[in-house]
Amino acid sequence: MTPPPRSTEAKNDSTRSRLYLHKPFALRYQKKKKKLLSSSSLLASLTLTSHVPVPSSLFLAGMLAHLRRTAAARGGATSEHFLAVRPFCSAAAVSSVPGSDPTLSSSSESQRKASRWLLFLPGAITFGLGTWQIIRREEKIKMLEYREKRLQMEPLKFSSDYSSNEELDSLEFRKVACKGYFDDKNSIYVGPRSRSISGVTENGYYLITPLMPVPNYPDSVAFPILVNRGWVPRSWKDKFLEASQDENLTDALPSPSQADGTRSWWRIWSKKPSVNIEDQVPPVTPVEVVGVVRGSEKPSIFVPANDPGSSQWFYIDVPGIARACGLPENTIYIEDTNENVNPSNPYPVPKDVNTLIRSSVMPGDHLNYTFTWYSLSAAVTFMAFKRIRQKIKRR
Secondary structure (H helix, E strand, C coil), X not given: CCCCCCCHHHHHHHHHHHHHHCHHHHHHHHHHHHHHHHHHHHHHHHHHCCCCCCCCHHHHHHHHHHHHHHHHHHCCCCHHHHHHHHHHHHHHHHHCCHHHCHHHHHHHHHHHHHHHHHHCHHHHHHHHHHHHHHHHHHHHHHHHHHHHHHHCCCCEEECCCCCCCCCHHHHCCCXXXXXXXXXXXXXXXXXXXXEEECCEEEEEEEEEEEEECXXXXXXXXXXXXXXXXXXXXXXXXXXXXXXXHHHHHHHHCCCHHHHCCCCCHHHHHCCCCCCCHHHHCCCCCCEEEEXXXXXXXXXXXXXXXXXXXXXXXXXXXXXXXXXXXXXXXXXXXXXXXXXXXCCCCCCCECCCHHHHHCCCCCHHHHHHHHHHHHHHHHHHHHHHHHHHHHHHHHC
């Protein structure tokens, strides 16, 4: 016959008796059970105290679930113990969130509003640049109209009877007609300046020569004038420098009588009358120049400075050129615009009058820039609105 089934208490007693038979295993089991109970109580105490920083709620929930599974598998702490800890953990997690502090929430809200306004900053800047281009276009139109009106006036005649008390700025862009002779020895070459001829670019220089008064000529100018005669090839400057060097060498060589230290007795006893130097000057033929009064150029930061000592002029500086030619600094400077060019002698090439009523940036260019800046402003502002709407939908 089969024995009757034993009760559950009897089974537990038998299992407990078998465990106690093996004392080393029983001791290890008791130690692990104490560790689990101490860790759970420590976690509960950390959760209850607000002075110790508590990890995030997800981390605490995962850790508590792991402890419950381990305790249930090994017969340690019951699940009711951990369920009792859960409300304190959630409260601590809620208290650890930064947004619960009213001061922090207000500061974050203000930062969020500031970031929204920053999104519209590029659109405001580009809109301002477009408005600035409109203002520049109006200024450019007025400037070109002023130049065209001045060029249509009757030319002023700088004769010996002319005496002008006008300032140089008030004479700018006025046409003038004057007669005199060119002092070629004091010519100045400004450049290099390029010139395009039939699609071929050639480097050259602007030739600036003083126009001097002709003695005993009523239609001649009464004072020297600097004249920009036009564009010349590079070879003109090379020949001018060679001729000036040869002239300097000739002037530096002593005469034969000065070389041997003797004096010519023939000069002492000669009864020939002394000859005036002015009478030896050959008669000059006056030339007529028709041009426009201009001022000094404003070089960019990339243009090097002029070097008068080595005869290198990179931009037109009227007072500096006048000093180099031995003339007063307030000398009038004009640009030759005579259209009657001799085909047999094409150089120098005078300036075209139409170039004076042109600019590197015309009013039409300013209008294109305005359209570009306004289009960019509209695009950037639309992107900012779209970005803000996406943030609002996510909330």
